[in-house]
Amino acid sequence: MGDTRSRLSAREAIALATAPGSFRALSPPPATTGADVDGPLTWHGYDAMRAQAARRTGEQEAVVCGTALVGDTRVVLMSFEFGFLGGSLGQRAGDLVEFAHVFARDHCLPVVSLIATGGSRMQEGMRALSQLQAVARQSARTRAVGLPQVAVLRDPCTGGGWATLGAGADITLALPGAQVGFAGARVRPVDASDWHYTAEAQWSSGAVDGLVTPEELRDRLALWLGLLTRGSTEPAPVPYALGRTDLPTTGWEAVLRARHPSRPRAAEYLDAYFSRRVLLSGDRAGGGRDEGVMCGVGEHGGRAIAFVAQQGTATRPAGYRTATRLVQLAGRLSLPVLTLVDTPGAANDPQAEREGVGGAIAGLFEALATTTTPVTTLVIGEGGSGGALALAAAGNTWVTPDSYFSVIAPESAAAILKRPMGDAPDIADVFRLRPQDVVRLGVARGIRGAAGEGMIPDVENSPDSALYKSS
Numbered sequence: 001m002g003d004t005r006s007r008l009s010a011r012e013a014i015a016l017a018t019a020p021g022s023f024r025a026l027s028p029p030p031a032t033t034g035a036d037v038d039g040p041l042t043w044h045g046y047d048a049m050r051a052q053a054a055r056r057t058g059e060q061e062a063v064v065c066g067t068a069l070v071g072d073t074r075v076v077l078m079s080f081e082f083g084f085l086g087g088s089l090g091q092r093a094g095d096l097v098e099f100a101h102v103f104a105r106d107h108c109l110p111v112v113s114l115i116a117t118g119g120s121r122m123q124e125g126m127r128a129l130s131q132l133q134a135v136a137r138q139s140a141r142t143r144a145v146g147l148p149q150v151a152v153l154r155d156p157c158t159g160g161g162w163a164t165l166g167a168g169a170d171i172t173l174a175l176p177g178a179q180v181g182f183a184g185a186r187v188r189p190v191d192a193s194d195w196h197y198t199a200e201a202q203w204s205s206g207a208v209d210g211l212v213t214p215e216e217l218r219d220r221l222a223l224w225l226g227l228l229t230r231g232s233t234e235p236a237p238v239p240y241a242l243g244r245t246d247l248p249t250t251g252w253e254a255v256l257r258a259r260h261p262s263r264p265r266a267a268e269y270l271d272a273y274f275s276r277r278v279l280l281s282g283d284r285a286g287g288g289r290d291e292g293v294m295c296g297v298g299e300h301g302g303r304a305i306a307f308v309a310q311q312g313t314a315t316r317p318a319g320y321r322t323a324t325r326l327v328q329l330a331g332r333l334s335l336p337v338l339t340l341v342d343t344p345g346a347a348n349d350p351q352a353e354r355e356g357v358g359g360a361i362a363g364l365f366e367a368l369a370t371t372t373t374p375v376t377t378l379v380i381g382e383g384g385s386g387g388a389l390a391l392a393a394a395g396n397t398w399v400t401p402d403s404y405f406s407v408i409a410p411e412s413a414a415a416i417l418k419r420p421m422g423d424a425p426d427i428a429d430v431f432r433l434r435p436q437d438v439v440r441l442g443v444a445r446g447i448r449g450a451a452g453e454g455m456i457p458d459v460e461n462s463p464d465s466a467l468y469k470s471s
Helices: 010-017 046-057 091-106 122-129 131-144 159-166 199-204 217-228 251-259 266-273 317-333 350-354 357-370 385-389 410-416 421-430 435-440 462-467
Strands: 063-070 073-080 111-117 149-158 171-174 276-280 293-300 303-310 337-343 375-384 397-399 404-406
Touching: 010 063, 010 073, 010 111, 010 149, 010 217, 046 122, 063 091, 063 217, 073 091, 073 217, 091 111, 091 122, 091 131, 111 159, 122 131, 131 149, 131 159, 149 159, 149 217, 171 199, 171 217, 217 276, 217 293, 217 303, 251 375, 251 404, 251 410, 251 421, 266 293, 266 303, 266 337, 266 375, 276 317, 293 317, 303 317, 317 337, 317 357, 337 385, 350 357, 375 385, 375 435, 397 435, 404 435, 410 421
Parallel strands: 073 111, 111 149, 149 171, 303 337, 337 375, 375 397, 375 404
Antiparallel strands: 063 073, 276 293, 293 303
């Protein structure tokens, strides 16, 4: 299984991912262990296997480590050689990975892993398997100092390599057709479908952020790394409103305007705000992806800004978990966050409950409450209950004239109060959900106008004009 186009040698993968001629191999210290004949298990013929692998591949181990340029970013690079005993992680290979992480931290460089491995090297037994703990420890230390880690999954990527360097990276990309999964092809249930162990399946389930062809790899990596390494402490500027700039006169008018199909949506706001952007995808928790939530990092005014943008649908648990993942990543890398709120509320169907929608919302509330990076929020459409509030920055939320923000949808309130649906417009007024009402209540800081207009003043309530700040 696996697309033959993605079965690359370690050096071929390096050439695809980096600037020509920029790779420089690291010089790790000599091995201090592993001198036993045929390894720690005295596995008959193991030394001969290693020697043959070295002759065939030209490599001394299953992983090649060095520094290189990816776009304008210098990185520490680890590229696995599948031709060397299946790219397996033995004691020496694990030591090389550890050394690469230490070098990255010492020189403040991001880490890129180009992974093609069948897992731990069984000829070395538990000594090889325990290297997974060492690799995980070094990855955690690199993450703790705010250096990004990006993994590229080649064919195949299974076992401990997938469960540490692959699934544990900040951003995980995969080559189409690659075999990706914890279980290798020879140890799966006999009735298991091969498709479930592919890069495409892992992307669908939310474990992989994107599929990238070999031809696209260098540019895609350069874009990701160029954005992830440009943290700042300044909040994201508030985007300009793209729709109407007059204010609704009634609560129900605000609701209808926010629900209007021609009202500008998140994709239009992101296109206007960012000169370029990339998306991460998936909750990494088995819940898959929520197509109604876009998460990623973009460039605005020469700065890198992380974003979460709802697209007008009921947000599913995977959407909240992906947003949590994005906010936590932004906090580690000191990237300011922009959130665009637009949802009638959280998904409330039985499947959403089974997927833990309450816990997913709680996780996002906590992530926003505890992040050390500045968060800016703009409500661009519907702001339905806690499903919308979970994305809102406390103290730095703004609204557009096409939006509303409410404790509950007017129709749902009517149902709870056992009133006819025809009473929903009156209930909308009672909730004071118009953008100008939300500002007066102190929930939002101001109403964003179109480009060149700054903030929209409240013509109905001039004594509160101080609330409507100029840009």
